[in-house]
Each structure stands twice: as C-alpha cells, then as structure tokens.
Amino acid sequence: MSLYRQTLVQQRKMLQNLDLWLDKAVAHCVRFDRDGRKFDANSLLTARLAADQFPLTRQIQIACDNAKMTAARLTGKTAPAHPDTETTLGELKTRIAAVVEHLGTYTEADYNGAADRLLELPVAPGMAIRGDDYATEMALPNFYFHASTAYNILRHNGVELGKKDFLGPMAFSPKG
Amino acid sequence: MSLYRQTLVQQRKMLQNLDLWLDKAVAHCVRFDRDGRKFDANSLLTARLAADQFPLTRQIQIACDNAKMTAARLTGKTAPAHPDTETTLGELKTRIAAVVEHLGTYTEADYNGAADRLLELPVAPGMAIRGDDYATEMALPNFYFHASTAYNILRHNGVELGKKDFLGPMAFSPKG
Numbered sequence: 001m002s003l004y005r006q007t008l009v010q011q012r013k014m015l016q017n018l019d020l021w022l023d024k025a026v027a028h029c030v031r032f033d034r035d036g037r038k039f040d041a042n043s044l045l046t047a048r049l050a051a052d053q054f055p056l057t058r059q060i061q062i063a064c065d066n067a068k069m070t071a072a073r074l075t076g077k078t079a080p081a082h083p084d085t086e087t088t089l090g091e092l093k094t095r096i097a098a099v100v101e102h103l104g105t106y107t108e109a110d111y112n113g114a115a116d117r118l119l120e121l122p123v124a125p126g127m128a129i130r131g132d133d134y135a136t137e138m139a140l141p142n143f144y145f146h147a148s149t150a151y152n153i154l155r156h157n158g159v160e161l162g163k164k165d166f167l168g169p170m171a172f173s174p175k176g
Numbered sequence: 177m178s179l180y181r182q183t184l185v186q187q188r189k190m191l192q193n194l195d196l197w198l199d200k201a202v203a204h205c206v207r208f209d210r211d212g213r214k215f216d217a218n219s220l221l222t223a224r225l226a227a228d229q230f231p232l233t234r235q236i237q238i239a240c241d242n243a244k245m246t247a248a249r250l251t252g253k254t255a256p257a258h259p260d261t262e263t264t265l266g267e268l269k270t271r272i273a274a275v276v277e278h279l280g281t282y283t284e285a286d287y288n289g290a291a292d293r294l295l296e297l298p299v300a301p302g303m304a305i306r307g308d309d310y311a312t313e314m315a316l317p318n319f320y321f322h323a324s325t326a327y328n329i330l331r332h333n334g335v336e337l338g339k340k341d342f343l344g345p346m347a348f349s350p351k352g
Contacts, residue, residue: 001291001308006182010312049225050331115177124348132177133347136186141343144320145327152328155226166321170313172303175296 003074004111007135011067012103014147017168018063019096021154021161022089028159029089041089047153058084059150060092063143064099070139071106073121074114074131179250180287183311187243188279190323193344194239195272197330197337198265204335205265217265223329234260235326236268239319240275246315247282249297250290250307 025044032039048055054062061084072079080102086092115132129138148166155161201220208215224231230238237260248255256278262268291308305314324342331337 001312006312010317013313014317049328050334053331118351120351126351127348128351129346129348136177136182137189137346138343140316141186141190141320142339144317145324145339145342148321148324149328151321152225152229152325155229156332158226163318163321167314167317170305171309172300172305175294175302175304 002108002111003114003132003135004106004108007074007139008067008071008103008106008111011070011140011143012100013168014143015064015067015096015100015103017165018060018147018150019093019100020168021151021159021165022060022093022096024161024165025154025159026089028157042087044154044157044159045087045089045092047157049149049153049156053149056150056153057086057092059146059153061086061095063146063150064095066139066143066146068099068102070135070143071103073119073139074117074135075106075110076117077106077110178284178287179290179308179311180282180284183246183250183315184243184279184282184287187246187316187319188276189344190319191240191243191272191276191279193341194236194323194326195269195276196344197327197335197341198236198269198272200337200341201330201335202265204333218263220330220333220335221263221265221268223333225325225329225332229325232326232329233262233268235322235329237262237271239322239326240271242315242319242322244275244278246311246319247279249295249315250293250311251282251286252293253282253286 029039029041029044045057046055064082068079071077082095082098086095115130117131118128119131119134120128151161151166205215205217205220221233222231240258244255247253258271258274262271291306293307294304295307295310296304327337327342
C-alpha cells in the first residue's frame with residue numbers, strides 16, 4: 001500500500017469522521033437547550049483534559065494542520081495557510097471541510113518517491129528523516145493523538161460518540 | 177516500508193513509551209505521598225474520561241491486545257493469552273513487558289504476504305479485509321486511540337507527560 005493511501009486517504013477519512021463528531025456535538029448542544037439547561041457551546045471549544053494541554057479548538061486545528069503538512073512534506077508541495085481564527089463549531093467544520101477539499105487535490109502519483117524523500121523538520125534542526133519513517137513514527141502518531149484527544153474532550157463533556165464514529169468506514173467486503 | 181515496521185516495530189516502541197508513562201505515574205504517586213496528600217494509586221487505574229468509557233487499566237490491556245493481535249492476524253500466528261487480572265501499576269508494567277517480549281519474537285520475514293492476506297474478524301461476520309487495509313484503517317487507529325486515551329487519563333490526573341513521551345525516539349539522522 002502506498003504512502004498516499006496510508007497517510008492522505010486515511011487522514012482525509014479521519015477528518016471526515018471528526019466532522020461527524022462535531023455534528024454530534026451540535027446535537028448535544030441542541031439537546032441541552034431543549035432541556036432548558038444552561039449551556040454555552042463555546043464551553044466545548046475551550047474544554048481541555050489538563051490545565052497544560054490544548055483545548056478542543058486547538059486539537060482540531062492541529063489535526064487539520066498535521067494532515068495538510070503530512071501531504072505537503074511527503075510530496076514536496078506547499079500547503080495552504082489557515083489562520084486559526086475559529087470560534088464556533090460551525091467555523092471548525094468549515095476549517096475541516098477546507099482541508100478535506102485541499103487533500104482531495106492530491107493524487108497517488110504525487111507520492112512517487114515519497115518514502116525515500118529526506119525531510120528536514122523544524123523540530124530537529126540539522127537532522128533529516130526518511131518520508132516513510134516520518135509517516136510511521138511522527139505524522140500518523142501525532143495525527144491520531146490529536147484526533148483521539150478531540151474525541152476524548154467531547155466524550156468527557158457528554159457528547160455521545162462510540163468507536164464506530166472514531167474509525168469510520170473500513171474496506172471490508174463480502175467473504176469469498 | 178514493510179507492514180512489519182509500520183505495525184509491529186512501531187507498536188512495540190509505543191508500548192515501551194507507554195511503560196515510561198507508567199513510570200511517570202509511579203513518580204506522581206511518590207510525590208503525592210511525599211507531600212502528605214491522601215492518594216491511592218488504584219484511583220489512577222480506575223480513572224476514566226467518561227462514565228461509559230473504559231478506565232486506564234482496560235485502555236492499557238486493550239493497547240497490549242491490539243498490538244499482539246495485529247501481529248498474529250497479519251502473520252497467521254497465534255497470540256499468547258493474557259487474562260486481564262492486573263490491579264497495580266507494577267502489574268500493568270509486567271503485562272506490557274510480556275507483550276513487548278512476545279512481539280520481539282517476530283521477524284520481518286513473518287510478514288511476507290501480510291498486505292494481501294484476507295482477514296476475517298469477529299467485528300464483521302461473513303466479511304473480509306485485506307491485511308494492509310486492516311493495518312491502516314483499523315489496527316493502527318484503534319491502537320493509537322487506546323494509547324492516546326491512556327495518556328490522556330494520566331494527563332487528566334496530573335501526571336507530567338509531554339508529546340516527546342508520547343512519540344518516543346524517532347529515526348532522525350544527521351543531515352547530509
């Protein structure tokens with residue numbers, strides 16, 4: 001399987017899953033309103049699991065940036081800028097949609113040679129890492145960390161989500 | 177890069193990282209004791225981020241099982257059983273050590289043909305999924321979900337951990 005499918009296609013699907021988690025967060029807010037409970041949707045966006053950990057909004061922004069930078073680094077292209085100005089669930093959904101659309105412009109051919117490409121990253125000045133090592137050891141673990149943390153912040157705040165929401169559709173086909 | 181390195185080698189390293197997170201949890205308990213604060217280490221093991229989500233002990237057991245089952249399924253081997261009886265941080269470290277040691281018995285040659293192997297899983301009766309799709313869409317996302325959730329439960333309870341602890345060592349080498 002190519003790095004295109006292992007990273008871009010999978011990360012794009014996970015961002016689409018994340019978008020559905022935010023739909024469930026919106027439904028959660030609507031239910032609170034309907035029940036007459038005091039509830040500010042902004043409290044979800046600023047929620048965090050530890051005082052020195054990023055809140056939901058930043059977790060989602062980082063997941064989006066990770067996906068677009070993984071693609072850009074592995075292919076030598078330039079990722080579009082997104083200014084981190086989101087203050088509502090709707091704006092976060094728009095951010096996700098923009099990155100999902102951008103990722104859709106890549107093709108498998110863009111990833112020719114990606115595994116052997118030597119990447120220099122801000123995190124390790126004067127050092128380099130192969131594209132396949134970067135994908136396996138850094139890009140994907142980081143991506144899943146921020147996606148999982150966004151998911152857990154929502155779960156911690158009562159949003160109804162389950163493992164199927166996390167994983168999304170998978171390539172099962174009828175046996176035989 | 178082979179599925180051996182993408183799954184087994186990376187998951188084995190992540191379990192070793194997880195073991196270090198538990199060392200930091202032990203240090204956290206020692207600090208609480210030293211400060212004279214009432215603290216039961218068992219409260220960490222049963223901590224969870226949502227009432228209907230698994231606590232720390234189960235997150236770690238699942239991460240261990242995921243790693244050994246990923247290897248067993250991709251290679252057609254049988255994974256050893258572990259009875260989920262851990263009740264202390266020390267016993268969880270022993271569980272992790274047992275799985276890390278077991279994973280060390282695999283070789284890259286065991287993964288010949290793993291990408292094309294058709295897997296039937298309890299989660300989808302009558303269906304099958306290719307080994308590479310299983311690794312990318314199910315095994316790794318699930319593994320990182322449980323590792324991230326274990327990490328977040330510890331962070332939520334005040335254990336001092338950072339992103340370097342999550343990622344562990346990476347294959348950077350001097351540039352040029």
